[in-house]
Amino acid sequence: xxxxxxxxxxxxxxxxxxxxxxxxxxxxxxxxxxxxxxxxxxxxxxxxxxxxxxxxxxxxxxxxxxxxxxxxxxxxxxxxxxxxxxxxxxxxxxxxxxxxxxxxxxxxxxxxxxxxxxxxxxxx
Amino acid sequence: xxxxxxxxxxxxxxxxxxxxxxxxxxxxxxxxxxxxxxxxxxxxxxxxxxxxxxxxxxxxxxxxxxxxxxxxxxxxxxxxxxxxxxxxxxxxxxxxxxxxxxxxxxxxxxxxxxxxxxxxxxxxxxxxxxxxxxxxxxxxxxxxxxxxxxxxxxxxxxxxxxxxxxxxxxxxxxxxxxxxxxxxxxxxxxxxxxxxxxxxxxxxxxxxxxxxxxxxxxxxxxxxxxxxxxxxxxxxxxxxxxxxxxxx
Numbered sequence: 001x002x003x004x005x006x007x008x009x010x011x012x013x014x015x016x017x018x019x020x021x022x023x024x025x026x027x028x029x030x031x032x033x034x035x036x037x038x039x040x041x042x043x044x045x046x047x048x049x050x051x052x053x054x055x056x057x058x059x060x061x062x063x064x065x066x067x068x069x070x071x072x073x074x075x076x077x078x079x080x081x082x083x084x085x086x087x088x089x090x091x092x093x094x095x096x097x098x099x100x101x102x103x104x105x106x107x108x109x110x111x112x113x114x115x116x117x118x119x120x121x122x123x124x
Numbered sequence: 125x126x127x128x129x130x131x132x133x134x135x136x137x138x139x140x141x142x143x144x145x146x147x148x149x150x151x152x153x154x155x156x157x158x159x160x161x162x163x164x165x166x167x168x169x170x171x172x173x174x175x176x177x178x179x180x181x182x183x184x185x186x187x188x189x190x191x192x193x194x195x196x197x198x199x200x201x202x203x204x205x206x207x208x209x210x211x212x213x214x215x216x217x218x219x220x221x222x223x224x225x226x227x228x229x230x231x232x233x234x235x236x237x238x239x240x241x242x243x244x245x246x247x248x249x250x251x252x253x254x255x256x257x258x259x260x261x262x263x264x265x266x267x268x269x270x271x272x273x274x275x276x277x278x279x280x281x282x283x284x285x286x287x288x289x290x291x292x293x294x295x296x297x298x299x300x301x302x303x304x305x306x307x308x309x310x311x312x313x314x315x316x317x318x319x320x321x322x323x324x325x326x327x328x329x330x331x332x333x334x335x336x337x338x339x340x341x342x343x344x345x346x347x348x349x350x351x352x353x354x355x356x357x358x359x360x361x362x363x364x365x366x367x368x369x370x371x372x
Contacts, residue, residue, distance in 0.1 A: 044233060044237075047233075047237050048237065050244055050273070051269075051270075051273060052237075052240040052241075052244060053240075054267055054269050054270070057267070057269030057270050057272070057273045058269050060273065061269060061272055061273060075272050075277075075278040075279075076268035076269045076271075076272040076278065076279045076280070076281075077268060077279070077280040077281060077297070078268050078269055078281045079281065080281075080283065080293075085296075087262070087278045087280070087297065088278070115273075
């Protein structure tokens with residue numbers, strides 16, 4: 001059953017018409033807000049040419065090491081409260097892996113260790 | 125920022141209106157738990173952390189509560205102003221709240237990005253001064269991740285402690301360079317950046333970046349007497365008597 005058919009059948013009772021309109025409105029608003037948010041984020045990505053925060057620098061550094069074949073290592077010590085206190089050291093004692101892997105995938109696909117690749121293919 | 129400055133009263137009114145709404149029950153439970161834990165437990169041993177990151181999860185429901193609160197306020201005012209069209213006024217004021225949030229977010233984003241760019245500009249200039257240093261040299265800085273990204277060299281964060289502890293940290297990791305930035309400096313090293321004192325294991329500034337911006341200035345000569353105008357500086361760390369870089 002297509003959406004149009006659903007709309008036609010739903011139009012049989014006044015109450016279902018109201019529900020269908022609300023549903024349509026909710027879908028339009030949700031998709032519209034999502035598209036707007038994506039557009040804003042893409043614009044914001046364009047403003048950023050380097051990892052600006054400690055956390056983002058961490059994710060990019062680990063992704064670089066992963067794609068370069070060094071494994072899940074980090075070459076900077078940002079806290080003395082999480083052993084082992086060695087350099088390089090194992091990762092993800094605080095910051096979690098997802099952002100690193102999200103950055104590593106386009107890096108590997110594009111064959112680039114640059115920050116632009118980490119930003120899902122935006123090359124500098 | 126707009127949420128904090130302008131929209132919080134509406135969020136509180138909306139929260140009161142929706143206090144029995146089961147869809148908001150998980151939000152209320154999480155919010156109460158977070159505020160209680162942050163205020164009563166974490167504040168004791170984590171004075172600068174944890175709240176903001178955890179509070180982000182509250183934002184979507186909070187903005188929904190703002191719209192509910194705006195509707196409630198408009199309805200309340202409309203009871204005293206019969207000429208108001210409640211539906212139209214609710215739409216106008218709700219869109220107004222959204223506009224405030226969007227404008228505030230855009231302004232805050234631009235301000236934050238500008239500040240970050242300024243900080244990273246100083247770091248980039250100081251990192252340029254390390255181009256000739258061996259790849260294996262380690263750096264102590266306030267943002268070890270940033271300097272690893274910019275220089276490719278390993279590094280450790282500056283401990284927020286007294287000078288002897290900082291020196292111990294340098295010895296433990298065989299640090300060869302120290303970066304000081306005015307934007308993020310531990311109290312023990314602030315006099316060093318100000319040019320008021322210099323430990324024996326530290327060189328004169330190898331390079332400084334002025335607060336007004338621009339490239340790093342090499343300072344192989346005598347000590348700078350006034351570093352008030354300095355945004356950041358790079359120093360050699362000499363932990364061995366054989367290291368002559370701190371001799372001047």
